[in-house]
Amino acid sequence: MSGGPLTREQMARLVAEDIPAGSYVNLGIGQPTLVSDYLPAERGIVLHTENGMLGMGPVAVGDEVDPDLINAGKVPVTELPGAAYFHHADSFAMMRGGHLDVCVLGAFQVAANGDLANWHTGAPDAIPAVGGAMDLATGARDVYVMMTLFGKDGRPKLVPRCTYPLTGLACVSRVYTDHGVFLLTGGEVAVQRTFGITLAELGRRLDVPLTAAPGGA
Amino acid sequence: MSRLTIAPGPDEALAGVQDGATVLIGGFGTAGQPMELIDALRRTGAQHLTVVNNNAGNGDRGLAALLAGGQVRKIICSFPRQSDSYVFDELYRAGRIELEVVPQGNLAERIRAGGAGLGGFYTPTGVGTLLAEGKEVRRLGGRDYLLELPITADLALVKALRSDRMGNLVYRRTARNFGPIMCTAAATAVVQISELVDTGAIDPEAVVTPGIYVDRVVVVPDADPASTEVTRMGQGQ
Incomplete structure (x- = not known):
């Protein structure tokens, strides 16, 4: 993984490698769903989908497609042996109650203190839609974010303070980006690894104080 | 004799619906959406x-058709905006429908609390967050919490796989x-089912909704292929 910035697939692989074996995990809509491609069965990781299922399998193809079996993105999926179905209140109770080990979410912005903004741009003409984003950010024991480090306009998405409306307060513990992996603890941002950029250059382009994580960067 | 009403069709199942009613409608996207009951609600x-x-409707059918008819004053949902929620989007932008967004x-x-x-x-x-505005915040055990109030309704429209003659229900997968x-949260719960079976034919250990919560059932065979059409991919939550 030397050279330039990571592709989405490489980011997904990194996230997957950091999820402890045996974890119960929710993968958010969009890029985070790619993580499931890198979770081999022998690691015993069980996927939760908030519309009411544990033990979700890969995306359904051909005859497997069943309109009654979909994920939170409303994409047809499959069930694995040991799967369980439950209603929405149970599904979010297991999230809010701290039973879900990890969730992986996309983000518009993450602040140095772990604040997350990923549901609303705040644009006056935008129709607000939150879905399960706030429940996931608040409920999962560890919240990992997977995003590009810079927006299309070049502005950093890892920021001193979020300017977009917040999804959850101080909830993000790790940020996986195309340029580096960041560990967030008590307002401190430690760089674990960088990709195609030096720590010094990252420090110049981001408006948050960075330290090198022990054994990293 | 069970007090369950077994209605001959969706229209009979919705007898007595009043203007101004609050209606809980099941489904996540189209999975579990009681399409024929929503159509019957529109016809009332x-x-x-x-x-x-x-959600706030997909495409032109079901909930979207109910909205398009101008019969809905307010929608309470978690995720109105989708790639095919154009009926709702237009009403909302025209100021013709009230929206309350609630985390899922x-x-x-x-709803559970209401029931x-x-x-x-x-x-x-x-x-x-923005969705905390106007809500009581209480610090308990060193953590902040918001007070959320229960939702109850006049009517619930739900889709299940199977009922017995007591109204005991079994569902199907993520539907x-x-x-x-x-x-549990509606004065009258109306359930469309694919199959009605004799009382005793559902293993009591497998009952998901006990019949005490169910008032009316109507058999709607899965005959209409369009009603089981899978929504297009990647529409968000």
Whole structure:
């Protein structure tokens, strides 16, 4: 993984490698769903989908497609042996109650203190839609974010303070980006690894104080 | 003799719906959406409805058609905006429908609380966000929580796989979603089922919704292929 910035697939692989074996995990809509491609069965990781299922399998193809079996993105999926179905209140109770080990979410912005903004741009003409984003950010024991480090306009998405409306307060513990992996603890941002950029250059382009994580960067 | 009403068709199942009713409608996207009951609700002509659903309609059918008819005054949901929610989008931008956005888990728990007779609950979800505005914040055990109030309704429209003649229900896969909690929170719970079986034919250990919560059932065979059409991919929650 030397050279330039990571592709989405490489980011997904990194996230997957950091999820402890045996974890119960929710993968958010969009890029985070790619993580499931890198979770081999022998690691015993069980996927939760908030519309009411544990033990979700890969995306359904051909005859497997069943309109009654979909994920939170409303994409047809499959069930694995040991799967369980439950209603929405149970599904979010297991999230809010701290039973879900990890969730992986996309983000518009993450602040140095772990604040997350990923549901609303705040644009006056935008129709607000939150879905399960706030429940996931608040409920999962560890919240990992997977995003590009810079927006299309070049502005950093890892920021001193979020300017977009917040999804959850101080909830993000790790940020996986195309340029580096960041560990967030008590307002401190430690760089674990960088990709195609030096720590010094990252420090110049981001408006948050960075330290090198022990054994990293 | 069970007090369950077994209606001959969706229109009979919705007898007595009033203007201004609050209606819980099951389904997550089209999975578990009681399409034929929603169509029957539209045919009642009831006006000024408040609808509670996870979404705000997909395409032109079901909930979207009900909205298009101008019968819904307000929608309470978690995720209105989707790639095919154009009916709702247009009404909203024209100021012709009121929207209350609720985080999905809070929405589910508010319905559950309504059915369970609770006066509300304190939840950490939404603290410090735009959706906390106007809500009581209470610090408990060193953490902030928001007071969320229960949702109850006049009517629930739900889709299940199977019922017996007592109204005991079994659902199918992720089409279960809001069905069990919505049945508990409405004065009248109406359930469309694919199959009616004799009492005793469902293993009591496998009953998901006990018949005490169900008032009316109507058999709607899965005959209409369009009603089981899978929504296009990547529409968000």
